[in-house]
Amino acid sequence: MRSSLRLLALPLLAISSGALAQTNFRPGYVVQPAGDTLRGEVDNRGAQYNGTISRFRPDAAATVVEYQPQQLAGYGFVSGQHYQALTLPGQVPTKAFLEVLALGQLSLYHYTDAAGKEHYYTRKGTEPLLPLVQRDTTVTRVNAQTGLPVTTKERQYPLRAVLWSQMADCPTAQVAVKSLELKESQLLKAVTAYNACQGGAATYARPARTSKTRFTALVLANRGQMDIERVGKDKVQSGWSAGGGLGLDFAPAFFNPKLTLQLQLLYTQHSFTKEQAVSDAQLVTGTDGRINYSIVQNTIQIPVLLRYTYPKGPVRPYLQAGPLLSLFTKNSADAVLTYKTYAGVAKTENSSLEMRSYGIGGTIGVGVAIPTAVGDFTLEARNDVTDALVHDDGISGKSGVSVVAGFTFGK
CATH class of the missing domain: 2.40.160.20 (Porin)
Incomplete structure (x- = not known):
């Protein structure tokens, strides 16, 4: 019976292996540094790949051109994600394609690094990107009653301080920051609320996923x-x-x-x-x-x-x-x-x-x-x-x- 299952599964695995190696061109565009927009098809291979390279062709019969983040202002898909080429904060500034989650007075971005770790950033106006960080730490304290050390896990929220400062000119939007977690849905909701408070809706906000x-x-x-x-x-x-x-x-x-x-x-x-x-x-x-x-x-x-x-x-x-x-x-x-x-x-x-x-x-x-x-x-x-x-x-x-x-x- 197991040999029968293996025989049945082999053709499917062969098809699957071929599928993983295939490109995935979809209708899209690239924005050149001067602001010119070229429309055609863009290869969509997932968050990690999309953050480092953009493969573009004017049509299915044309030659594929590969762009690094230094060569474009951004790119995107007609019915999907939109990316901007921005400089990541750090000791060694690195340029990457960041997925746009919201654009407005306060913008929200998402990036997946080479190790598959997800990062979120905000930018107010034309200021540099600021990372939104949440971390779990282990803390050891001495119990005052027993005199024995007690180790506990604590969660720290540097992201709340960042957003609190960026939203200082809108106290009604600041309220949500006090309990904010590093979850995309919560971040998008908070940034959208702030942009609305500033006098209008965001110029772009990625629709939230629904069941x-x-x-x-x-x-x-x-x-x-x-x-x-x-x-x-x-x-x-x-x-x-x-x-x-x-x-x-x-x-x-x-x-x-x-x-x-x-x-x-x-x-x-x-x-x-x-x-x-x-x-x-x-x-x-x-x-x-x-x-x-x-x-x-x-x-x-x-x-x-x-x-x-x-x-x-x-x-x-x-x-x-x-x-x-x-x-x-x-x-x-x-x-x-x-x-x-x-x-x-x-x-x-x-x-x-x-x-x-x-x-x-x-x-x-x-x-x-x-x-x-x-x-x-x-x-x-x-x-x-x-x-x-x-x-x-x-x-x-x-x-x-x-x-x-x-x-x-x-x-």
Whole structure:
């Protein structure tokens, strides 16, 4: 079963590797130092890359030109981020492309460095950038009552002093600074409020992220496997069967944009059969014994998955995993034993096992998402496992391999 999953996943991994190496040109522009704006397509490869270089081409057939921050005033995307080339504060001044979060009397910027660490800066008017910093420190103090040292963690907020000073001419906006955390949504709200206090809205403010829910339709091909200990622990596999279902794709505003929650409702059907010889020592009452197991399962699967999706490119690989609840609308296991008595008379004995009505387990999958104008097409290889399915010893939990195709409606 694991080898089957690997075989199913290999093509998806190959597609994913190709996707990671692809460029991601989108309609955009570059602003030259003299103020001239060139329109065309700009490569969008993520926050770290976008902060150090801008790759521009007038159209899809044109040669790509790479710009360093020293060569442009800024660049951006028609329906996305906007960047300005600014000098970062520090002992060694460095110029970089900073993402614009808000422009006005007080402007707010975001930058991701080469190590992936996020930084926020503000600038009042044409003054130099000031960093917004929040840090956690460990402090050791002597307890006055016990005389023993006590170590605690404290959070310091230098950013509040910076913003308090910059907003000194608007006391109503200063109030929010007292409890401000280094969170993009809070910073954007505070800066926007200050610019409004100064006599008008900001000339630009990046829209705040909102939670989003999308509907998904799914079809799948699935194959199951389990152990039947009473026939020598041999693996028993079902054939491939078709199934389908529905899902909801949740993207909470407070989540990292690369993460989503998937709640799915899937229906599958499996039929397992296994015939095995029974030794005379096990049979006791006769010879030539054979036992045939027939197991039928109709299952409603409810996986709850956390999905990580690489957010750029025409083909976007993803990995997801989470718990699984299986509800069996039918879960029967019948055993038919045939043998000959010592007198040579053929005998048949029928029995049924008491099976559980549910199973608990987990799911993991790897796939690709292909964005379109009306939604995302997905293709995935998935493996799931559930715990034991019978009250008595004899039948193990089930594992399954699936190929799942889906379409998530909406952008």
